[in-house]
Each structure stands twice: as C-alpha cells, then as structure tokens.
Amino acid sequence: MRPQGKEINSWSENNIKNWSKEIRESKLLSQNFLEEAIAIVKRANIHHCNNIPRITQILSVLIFESLQDTGTLLQIGTGEGKSTTCAMLAAIKALQGNKVDIVTTSSVLAQRDANEKEGFFNILGLSCGSNVEDPFGEQAKICYSKDIVYGPIHEFQFDWLRHEHKKYGTRGDREFEVVIVDEVDSMLIDELDQTARLARSVPGMEHIAPILCGVASELFNLNKKIIQQGDKTIYINGEFEYKDGELILGKDSSEYYISDHYAFVIGILKDLIQEMITGGELQVPNFLKDFILYKSEVIACSAFQAQLFKENEDYIIAKRDNDNLDIIPVDYVSTGIIRSNCHWTDYLHQFLQIKHGLKLTSENLVTSFISNLGYFKHYGQKIYGMTGTIGSDSAQELVRSVYGVNIGFMPTYKPKQFEEIDGDIQNNETTWHGRITSSILDEVEKGRAVLIICATIKDAIEIRERFISVVGYDSDKVRLYSRNDNDEYLAVKDEVNSGDVIVATNLAGRGTDIKTSKEVEKNGGLHVIVTFLPENLRVEEQAFGRTARQGAKGTAQLIISEPNVAHKLEIKSYSYNSINEFKVLRNFKEYIKTQETKLYVVEKIKLQDLLFEEYLKIERNVRNAIQNQWQVSQLEDIWGIELTKLGNLVYKNHKAQKGLQDIASKFGFIVSKENVSSLNSLYRTVNTSLGRTITDEHLQLLTIGYFLDRNYVQNSISRDEIKSNEFFDKLTQEFTDQAALKILSLIKTINIVLLRSDKEEPEIYRVKGAKDTIYIGLEASSEMHSDKYKFLFNWSAATEDIEKYLNQALEEESIYVQENQNIFQRQDVMILLDSIMRFEDEVCNVEPKYSLSASNINYT
Secondary structure (H helix, E strand, O other): OHHHOHHHHHOHHHHHHHHHHHHHHHHOHHHHHHHHHHHHHHHHHHHHOOOOOOOOHHHHHHHHHOOOOOOOOEEEEOOOOOOHHHHHHHHHHHHHHOOOEEEEEOHHHOOOOHHHHHHHHHHHOOOOOOOOOOOOOOOOOOHHHOOEEEEHHHHHHHHHHHOOOOOOOOOOOEEEEEEEEEEEEHHHOOOOOOOEEEEEOOOOHHHHHHHHHHHHHHHHHHHHEEEEEOOEEEEEEEOOEEEEEEEEEEOOOOEEEOOOHHHHHHHHHHHHHHHHOOOOOOOOOOOHHHHHOHHHHHHHHHHHHHOOOOOOOOEEEEEEEOOOOEEEEEOOOOEEEEOOOOOOOOOHHHHHHHHHHOOOOOEEEEEEEEEEEHHOOOOOOOOOEEOOOOOHHHHHHHHHHHHHHHEEOOOOOOOOOOEEEEEEEOOOOOHHHHHHHHHHHHHHOOOOOOEEEOOOOHHHHHHHHHHHHOOOHOOOOHEEEEEOOOHHHHHHHHOOOOOOOOEEHHHHOOOOOOOOHHHHHHHHOOOEEOOOOOOOOOHHHHHOOOOOOOOOEEEEEEEHHHHHHHHHOOOOOOOOOOOHHHHHHHHHHHHHHHHHHHHHHHHHHHHHHHHHHHHOOOHHHHHHHHHHHHHHHHHHHHHHHHHHHHHHHHHHHHHHHHHHHHHHHHOOOEEEEOOOOOOHHHHHHHHHHHHOOOOOHHHHHHHHHHHHHHHHHHHOOOOOHHHHHHHHHHHHHHHHHHHHHHHHHHHHHHHEEEEEOOOOOEEEEEOOOOEEEEEEEEEEOOOOOOOOOEEEEEHHHHHHHHHHHHHHOOOOOOOOOHHHHHHHHHHHHHHHHHHHHHHHHHHHHHOOOOOOOOOOOOOO
16 A cells, blocks of 8 residues: 555654545545555554554454444453554544544543553544543533543543533533443443432431431440340340350340341331431421431441441541541452542441541432443444453353443464462461462562452451561562552552562452563563452453463462352352362352343343433423523422432332342342233242143132132121121231232142242241142332242252251141132132122222123133
C-alpha cells in the first residue's frame, strides 16, 4: 500500500495526520480501508513509543472489527499488551466517526492511560482525555467533547446521572456510540449489579439517628444473653454465670432454645423499631414514620451484618476529604480495592460508625441511580472488552445471555513458561502461617523474588510481620501492598530483585505488571503464593497471571487453611481431602451464583432501571410545566421515599430467592428455573414432581375435598353453620399450605420434603408405605401472595442428610386414592363445596358463575 505516494512504513507523523484528516472529512473509513487503517495505526504506535505492535495485538483488532455488528469480548493473556490493543481499537473506531468511551477499573489507571496514550492519538489527529481530570460542576465537562474518553465506570455513571437527572449538561451532546471495557470480567460479571447513586439530604432524616443507636444498644445487650452450648443456641432472660464450666441461672432467670439465631435477633430488633416509632417516646415526623416502618427489617439486618464485618477485612477506618475519620469499604473478594468514594446503604454504614464511635452521618435519600448493567446497555451492540480471564463456562454463558456478545480467546505471542505447584492444605492457622513462612524462605534462598497474595489487609500485615520476626529477614526487602489510598503502590512500581518479597492483597492480583530482574529470571522467575482459595477461576487465574508474563519464567502455588476454606464454602472440612475437591465445589457454587444472577438479580436490576427511566419522563414533564424549583425538589423527595418502599419489597423477594438457593445448595439440590405464578405454585410444583398424571386444578380440588371431608363433613357441619363469617374465617385459618401438604402426602402415599428459604432445616411430611419421596422448595416472603414453591433437582449425595430428617419424622397412615376414584362423586362433599363457594360469592357481592354437583363435575 502506497497512499500519499510512499509506503506506510516510512510515513512521518505529518503523513499520518494528513491521511487522518482526509479520511475523517470524507468519512471513507470502512471495512474496505481496514487493512490500510491498521497499518497506519501501527505506524503511529511506532512513532509514539518506538514499539512495533505484536501480531496478536493486530489480530485482536481485526477480530473486533470483523464482528463489529455485535459486541465482542476477548480473553487476552496477562502481560500481552491490552492497553496498546485497546488504544489501537479506539483509534480505528474514532477514525470511523465514533465517539469512544474506554472504561478502566480505577481512576488512577484512567488518568495514567489517558496521559500515556495522548501522544499516540494526537499523531492520528484524534483527541483524548479523562473524565476524572475535569472538576465537577453544573456545566459540561471538557473531556466529553473529545474523540476518546478514559474513565472508571462510576465516573461515567455519575456524569450520566448529572446530565439526565440534574440537567447539568455534563456530557454535552455526546451520545453512547462505542465502549471498550478493560478487565471486562470484573465490570460485566463481578460488578454487574453495582449501582451508582446520587442522593439528596431530606429535612428530618436526623430523627433516625436515635433509632439506630437504640437498635445498636439492644443488639449489644442481646449478644450478651445468647450463648452457645454444644450445637444448641440458648437465649437467657436474666442473670447467669459459669461455675466450673457449668451454666448457673439467676433466681428469676429463664432460658429458651433458639432454632434460628438470625431470625430470632432480627425479630426482636424489628419489634423494637416498631415500638420506638409507635410508642411516642421519640419525636419522629409523621412523613418519616411509614418510611422507617417499611425499612424496619432492612435496618435490623444491617445492624446484624455490621457486627459481623471486620476492620481491615471488609473495611478500613481512614480520613475522607473532609478530614473526618470514617468507614471506607474494601472489595477484598475480587480486586482488593479500597473504595474511598463509596458508602454502604441501608444504614449499614451508620451501624459501623456506631460500632467504632465515629461521627454519625445521616443516610441521604437516593433519588437517582444506574446499574453497571443498565449503563452498558446504552451502547447496544457496540460493547467491546478485553480481560486476562473470561472465566468458567457458566461465567461465559452469563455474559453472553445478559449482554448478547461474542466471546473469543487469543493465543499468547510467546509460549508460557509457567508451572503451578501442587497446592498445600494446612489444618489450622498456626501451621498455615508456618508453611507460608517456610515457602517464602525456600524461594528467596534460591535467588528468586516472591509475591504473596492474601485475602485481606489484616492477613497481609500479619504474614509480613510474622515472616520478618520469625526469619529475621531485612524488613526493607519485604514490601507491603495492601492499600490503594496511600503510597503502598510503590511496592510494585520498581523492578524486583533476588530476595525481594512483596506481601499484598488482591490489589496485586489484577492488572499489576511486576518487572523482574535478569538475576530473578535466571533463578526461575517470580514465585506467587496465594494464601486463600480464590472466589472463582477468574480471580485465581488473575493472581497466577502476575508471573510468567511475556514469555518470562514463573511458578505459583496455593497454600490454604482448611478451616478458612470450609467456613467460606459452608462445608464440613473433614469431608474434603484435596484442593481439587475444594475447587470443584467452589466452581459449582459459582455456577449456582451465575444462575441466580440470571434468574433474579438481572431482572431486579432491569426493573429498577426501568422505574428510574419512567420517573425521568415524569420529571421532564414536570420541569417543563412548573418553573418552581421547590416543587420539583418535592417531587424528587416523594420519589425517593416511594423508591425506598419499593426497594424494601424487592429486597424481601430477593432475600427469599437467595435463601432457597442457599438451603437447596446445602442439601445438594438445584432450584428449578421455571417461573411459576405464586397463586398456584404449590399444586403445580407437587404435580410436576409427581409426573403430572392429572391437572393442577384437579389436584388442588382433590386436596380441598379431602380436607373438607376429614374436618367438616365427617363432623356433620350444618348448612346454616357454613353460612357464617366465623366458619369461613375458621376455614381460611385452618386450610394452610402445611395442611394441604399433609393431605397431598397422605392421598398420594408419598413423602414430601420441603426446603424453606426462611428455615435452616427441612419440613418433612412422611407417610407409611411411601411409594416415593419428592423434594420441593419454598421462597417464603413476608409479603402476602408472594410465596412461591419451586421444583428441586437433586445433584449430589448430600441428600444423606435429608434421610436423617426423614427417619426422625413421624409417619402418618396413608389414605391412598386410586386414579379411578373421585371424592367429588360424594354428594356431602359437593354440597359443602357448593355452599362455601356460594357464601364467598355473597360476601364478595358477585353473581354465582356456576354450581357444583356430583353430576356436573368430572375429572379423570
């Protein structure tokens, strides 16, 4: 190719700029010019940094462009130059006339990449900037007028909220055209439901502070009264003490056994909140009373959760911009990032402030928000992404189904020289620490450098201090990288030499490029020790990807504590014998989590985003019709309060769904994906388990008929007695789901095992001579008509635990009904059913639609 009269590989920067200007003005850049454009972009990169893009980087851009009508995500190995690939793709898209947004994992990376690549884009006649550089104000940010904008996801989201909701014009006239996502698995999977929220202070919110303090105080006192004796949890009302290991109750004290510790505590705290609101002891504005009552369960749950959270694991205490000490959340599960600009919602943040005696801030009212999912959906099919680890099959399937993108895998440009050493399991914390220390020492004595990746800040500090003190190692050679809010990042900035040790959290596990000296490479390269079982395959591969980069040598090993892993996976530690078995269970739990995300979380997010879009339409109309800003603000307050109420309902339903998933997984079951109407879900679920030999309606009427026969017909209930509110109320109270399940078990001669989202143990309906056992689940919500029964699939031998409960349950005598027998042929049962239905019609003031009799109903 010889555009402008000479070969592209001899072009000057001016040649490139002239070509770019011509192409952009004529809008000629298309698939026909793609090869030429890539050659010129390659030449621009050589001018910029004197590096020739690798064949794998060029191939990646070609793949993205060949699938430009649909979004595409590529797995590009760690250390393979994703930043350059990203910049080349952005340049091609911008030359095609698109505005390109590049989403990074942090503000630091956004500013770094924008600064580093600015010269490259300038050579191509393109402009670039970062959305974290412009100060926030009530006007357009300069960066959004540029061709390419780098920024973290939350900054893009907040700018959109200010633009659409606050009407500040933050984004100018920039549309959602093309987005390129770095570390795409983190954004689209791990943080799929993460939400950016703008909140406003509402007068009167300070009245909630005494309620929070009262709840925290009550919980503190409750914890002193709840004790553990063996496998039993006991609540003691009154004084008690221990003498020689024996529990001695005070004179007027009493004890109660608690079957569900969590439910017991939440119940007491909810009652306390309701009492404080309705009792008149606290002065709470009327408009806030309903708001707090709606939030009572959420407030109670946040108080309970706050006592479980740990400093230097879930959060740190540090100064914010206002110089006040505060709670700062830490994402220790996947990235290790300290989220300095984030606050926990639902009063969890305030309970942690109370826990540490910090200044109590008020919870503002969320009035505008957008999820990661909702934000990325704005780009339609123009989502492109790169990551070193796409992850498991279930993670890939989740991304495909939610975002509708293609997924591809790129080879490394050099063969990997990586070896994973067999993992090491230690059965207690002392031997675990000892094994980590000895392993570090073994490797540094070989002249290598070692990176230790820990689960939490607390672990990183302890492991570093223990290694230095036990071995007597030079502390200057043991660097700490546990926080991204101070200068600890310098620990991974410089090249590591023989004998250097870096102790870090997951901060070093993603996106960190640790350079190794020639001496380290000669002795085997960087050795990585991961001291915990990573949350999933992606986090594990990211951690191991810190070594053996770009053809260098390296090894990695898991050294884990068996009790820690058993607690994390919620299993009995002695039932698993190898790290591979732990990994299999972890991967299965990730599969369950991705299914739950697809079924419940995604739908919840879509609903919330849809509601906000509808609110924006209403607000737009109000702004056009009303000039008074105070009235618009009042609308915003009403919306925020109603949104909180709705969020509470969504929370309860999600809690029920998650609860069933958890208990089903515990006993070895998978919850059916079928979305059954809650109105008829009991009979539909049981009928599905039985093979559906009759209709759901037949099974329901059969159950009702036998209930009436056993409880009323045989007791000769008169027609006049039926025609009374008392009888109808009694019938409604007595014919519960439990009564229906008992009858279904008896008439079908089957055992029914019910796993409930709100109970830790199964509910058993056992019958003598049972022909079979069926397993069903219940998403138990506290909201009326929201309970849903679900069919359960068995996947493991964990049902041995179920057998224990079955054997302990009492047997009932079967009243098996043959298929050709019909209880509705009995006149007395039909008369009772007919009377009840007529009475219900009268109460509801409707015309009777039909009359039941043995002659006009026929089920087979």
